[in-house]
Amino acid sequence: MSEKYMVKNVFSNEKIEEDIYEITIDGKFEGNPGQFYLLRAWDEEPVLSRPISIYDKDEEKIKFLYRVCGRGTEILTKLKKGDEIKLTGPLGNGFPLEKLKGKVALVAGGIGIAPMLYLAKKLKNSSLDLYAGFRSGSKTVDDVEKNVNKLYLSTENGEVGHKGYVTDLLNVENYDVVVCCGPEIMMSKIIKMCDEKKVPLYVSMENRMACGIGACLVCTCKTKDGRKRSCKEGPVFLGEELVIND
Amino acid sequence: MTNVSISGVDFKNPVIAASGTFGFGNEYMNYFDVGRLGGISSKGLTIMPKEGNNGMRIYEVASGIMNSVGLQNPGVEHFIKEELEDMKKLNTVVIANLGGGTTEDYEKGIELLDKTDVDIIELNISCPNVKHGGMAFGIKSKVAFDVVSKVRKLCHKPLMVKLSPNAEDIVDMAVKCTEAGADSISLVNTFKAMAIDINKRRPVFDNVSAGLSGPCIKPIALRMVYEVAKAVDVPVVGMGGISNGKDAIEFIMAGATAVQVGTANFMKPDICVDIIEDIEKFMEREGINNLSEIIGIIK
Numbered sequence: 001m002s003e004k005y006m007v008k009n010v011f012s013n014e015k016i017e018e019d020i021y022e023i024t025i026d027g028k029f030e031g032n033p034g035q036f037y038l039l040r041a042w043d044e045e046p047v048l049s050r051p052i053s054i055y056d057k058d059e060e061k062i063k064f065l066y067r068v069c070g071r072g073t074e075i076l077t078k079l080k081k082g083d084e085i086k087l088t089g090p091l092g093n094g095f096p097l098e099k100l101k102g103k104v105a106l107v108a109g110g111i112g113i114a115p116m117l118y119l120a121k122k123l124k125n126s127s128l129d130l131y132a133g134f135r136s137g138s139k140t141v142d143d144v145e146k147n148v149n150k151l152y153l154s155t156e157n158g159e160v161g162h163k164g165y166v167t168d169l170l171n172v173e174n175y176d177v178v179v180c181c182g183p184e185i186m187m188s189k190i191i192k193m194c195d196e197k198k199v200p201l202y203v204s205m206e207n208r209m210a211c212g213i214g215a216c217l218v219c220t221c222k223t224k225d226g227r228k229r230s231c232k233e234g235p236v237f238l239g240e241e242l243v244i245n246d
Numbered sequence: 247m248t249n250v251s252i253s254g255v256d257f258k259n260p261v262i263a264a265s266g267t268f269g270f271g272n273e274y275m276n277y278f279d280v281g282r283l284g285g286i287s288s289k290g291l292t293i294m295p296k297e298g299n300n301g302m303r304i305y306e307v308a309s310g311i312m313n314s315v316g317l318q319n320p321g322v323e324h325f326i327k328e329e330l331e332d333m334k335k336l337n338t339v340v341i342a343n344l345g346g347g348t349t350e351d352y353e354k355g356i357e358l359l360d361k362t363d364v365d366i367i368e369l370n371i372s373c374p375n376v377k378h379g380g381m382a383f384g385i386k387s388k389v390a391f392d393v394v395s396k397v398r399k400l401c402h403k404p405l406m407v408k409l410s411p412n413a414e415d416i417v418d419m420a421v422k423c424t425e426a427g428a429d430s431i432s433l434v435n436t437f438k439a440m441a442i443d444i445n446k447r448r449p450v451f452d453n454v455s456a457g458l459s460g461p462c463i464k465p466i467a468l469r470m471v472y473e474v475a476k477a478v479d480v481p482v483v484g485m486g487g488i489s490n491g492k493d494a495i496e497f498i499m500a501g502a503t504a505v506q507v508g509t510a511n512f513m514k515p516d517i518c519v520d521i522i523e524d525i526e527k528f529m530e531r532e533g534i535n536n537l538s539e540i541i542g543i544i545k
Contacts, residue, residue: 002276003276003277004276004277005277005514005515005516040513044309044461044489044490044510044513045308045309045461046306046309047306047309047310047311047460047461047509047512047513048304048306048311048512048513049512049513070306071306086514088277088515208302208303208304208305209304210304210311210313210512211267211273211511211512211515212512213273213274213276213277213515214269214273215267215268215269215273215274215289215511216266216267216269216313216315216512217289217298217303217315217318218303218304218313218315219303219304220298220303220318222300226297227297227298227318232273
């Protein structure tokens with residue numbers, strides 16, 4: 001698989017809910033669940049491209065689910081069918097599909113749901129449970145049940161599912177392996193849970209990036225084996241490898 | 247002809263990838279033949295491997311970025327053993343960028359690099375001097391003069407000294423570095439800058455300040471290159487926010503023999519090729535046969 005810089009065209013760009021958009025881009029793309037592309041639809045400003053994980057793809061298109069959280073993603077929301085968009089990728093290691101066997105729990109917080117939904121679709125594992133936590137109800141999990149055994153849902157405002165955090169619902173001992181992607185606080189909690197119960201865990205990191213291709217070292221995270229690049233050796237790391245600052 | 251010469255080293259064109267944004271060149275091979283470049287300045291090296299800084303390392307601001315990587319690097323010896331041979335095969339000028347926390351660090355680094363095949367050594371004097379309360383070597387001209395003089399005695403290769411824009415007097419700094427034996431001067435490194443996370447009510451970076459780069463610093467960097475190029479008689483390599491051919495030509499007209507491109511590599515992995523091609527087009531359009539016709543034409 002080779003990473004490339006490409007200029008492609010937007011097929012569609014839809015608002016899914018408050019601050020969440022789904023963009024579809026024409027073309028045949030490479031990449032596995034957990035890998036990402038740098039997206040860019042502007043010239044020099046803002047300086048950095050936006051690393052967004054693959055949400056879905058087929059032979060003709062690729063999809064990204066993104067949350068509007070700054071100037072770059074704000075520009076992305078303005079794109080219309082036919083507009084040009086620049087992509088660099090696929091980047092990063094992705095999830096180790098061959099190791100996700102037996103009873104698997106996927107745990108997603110917020111926009112961390114995007115790579116998890118693609119992973120669920122690709123794993124085709126009938127004993128796969130998805131734990132998804134949001135601030136309020138989310139349409140992103142509406143038709144997820146075709147790809148998972150059970151959906152555990154939590155919202156901070158209690159709109160749907162459990163009121164509170166998704167980690168309240170999770171007993172890691174029930175699983176052979178856990179995969180997680182979400183905010184740092186959720187991630188460190190799950191790292192602790194899996195560490196205590198000795199359950200293998202894979203974490204997808206959300207570090208800020210600059211070059212995205214392994215050269216600049218701004219996205220490194222601490223591991224027991226020294227600092228590693230989230231964009232190259234990651235974004236997916238074995239939970240027990242990571243050194244998390246409290 | 248886009249070729250230029252610095253201290254007897256020939257560059258096929260004046261575009262050099264700047265230290266810290268290009269690793270040792272190999273990551274970019276997926277995107278273009280980096281042999282197209284005039285040169286590559288390596289990731290900043292120190293005598294001992296460095297883990298770099300904790301906390302946030304990158305933060306985006308208007309037309310720029312702030313970084314606080316803290317010179318994470320595998321060390322000079324690792325570079326020589328594991329990276330240099332591959333880098334030499336890239337068919338471009340190899341510049342080893344060297345930093346240090348003490349004068350002795352620089353001396354040890356120079357002694358090792360001097361015996362290798364690197365074409366040029368670029369001395370990064372923006373590093374904090376641990377024996378002077380962490381003030382960078384490149385702030386006071388006298389401190390810089392001392393370290394460059396000592397390094398010069400041990401260095402038989404072309405020595406390029408990379409200046410910090412945070413120097414008390416950038417022109418005096420350049421003059422003193424050449425008096426100490428610098429064969430060329432590159433400038434500018436990042437500007438010391440700051441950002442605050444208003445929700446957390448604390449600085450974004452653990453070190454409080456971080457280095458600002460990108461298009462927002464270009465006009466200031468250009469002015470500094472212009473003033474330095476007038477004051478010294480060694481070649482000047484200009485950098486600071488160069489993102490396109492026009493920017494590069496501005497630096498050349500201001501007096502730079504070559505330019506370095508850093509932050510812009512993050513906009514598009516092969517942006518240096520675009521810059522080289524833009525320079526070629528400009529030369530053709532303007533009937534310029536040799537870049538020397540426009541280097542420093544701004545009086």
